[in-house]
Amino acid sequence: MQNIRTFFLVTSGAAIFAFFALLTASLTVAFAGILAILAAGRALSARLKPVPVRAKAGKPQMRVWNDGRGTIIDL
Incomplete structure (x- = not known):
């Protein structure tokens, strides 16, 4: 009887x-x-969505160059 109970417990476990x-x-x-x-x-x-372009915040920089006929200042 003890062996049957042990076998049942081991099998159930x-x-x-x-x-x-x-x-x-x-x-x-x-x-x-x-x-x-x-x-x-x-x-x-993500592949289907276009990538947004980030705008630069802040003051735009002044550009100065000489084209051979005079100095150009771009504000």
Whole structure:
């Protein structure tokens, strides 16, 4: 009777351990798949959007040059 009870407990423990190992593995694969789909969608959507051009803030610089006929000052 003791051997049957021990066998049942060991078998039940191994089955529970296998169940939780399979559950953990399947959740890991599902999470990795969701992350891969989100990363691919983000990469594709970033490629479709034009890159915005940033305007420079601040005072424009004064340009001075000589074209051979006189000095030009561009404000």
